[in-house]
Amino acid sequence: MKVFGEVIKKARNVRGLTLRELAEKAGISHPYLSQLENSKNNNPSPQIVFNLSKILEIPLEEIMTVSDFTDEMIYELRTYNDFPKELIEENKRLNEALELYIQMENYFFRGIGKCYLNENLRVLRKSKDITLTDLADSLEVTQGFLSHVETGKRGMSNKMISVFSDFYGVSISELLFKDLREDERELRIQELERELASLKGLD
Incomplete structure (x- = not known):
């Protein structure tokens, strides 16, 4: 599905959007979007394809024509597009x-399984370049509370978990049970690869 990633990346650059900006608009993480653009994830859901085509103003039919989608994927996209x-x-x-x-x-x-709540809260905050002070102000809680939560020194109410879920734009399921550090590592690897390529270009 290489062409799909290329189409999305080109349209994003034309519109002057960063990975983070487009990811937030599409309701996905920026490491996941990076994987799509670089053909490291070949199984986007119909909803994600539809959302990206809408945000980037690319006709869905055009995406289906140029992308290496399977017949099953094209059927799902058309069904999704026609469904209320x-x-x-x-x-x-x-x-x-x-x-x-x-x-x-x-x-x-x-x-x-394992709960990754504490680790994920730290990863999400750092991925958005938010300090503990700014986050505390935004959520109207203390820095001490946030610090203890991120280090696993105290628990949280269901209501507070829901607040974090809404604030970071991830589902409660992902917040609790998906290891988002994997996304962080993948993004860091890609950043190092770009830096290395840039250094080689200076030789």
């Missing part, structure tokens, strides 16, 4: 709730 968006959003919320329920049941009652 309010039902899609409702179904998305139901799927996220079901996924969260299963993960919580596995973690709390079966001892399966």
Whole structure:
């Protein structure tokens, strides 16, 4: 699906958007968007493709024509495009709730999996270049509370977890049970590769 990433990257650059800016508009993480643009992730959901085409003002048919999508993916995209968006959003919320329920049941009652809440809060804050002071002001909590939460020295209420989820634009399921440090490492590797390529160009 190499062409899809190239189309998205070119359209993003034409519109003067950074990876972070486009990712925030599309409701995805910037490391994930970077993977799409560099063809390191070949399985975007129909919703993500649709959102990117809308934000970048690229006709969906054009994306399907130039991209190396499978017939199944094209069918899903056309179905998604024709389906009432309010039902899609409702179904998305139901799927996220079901996924969260299963993960919580596995973690709390079966001892399966790991909770990454504390680590993810730190990763998300640093990825957005937000200081503890600024975050404390935005959420109207103390810096001490945030510091203790990020280091795992204290827990949080369900309401506060929901607040962090909304603030960072990630699902509660991702916030609790997805290791976002992997995204951080992938982005850092790509940054180092670009720096190395730049240094080689100076030789």
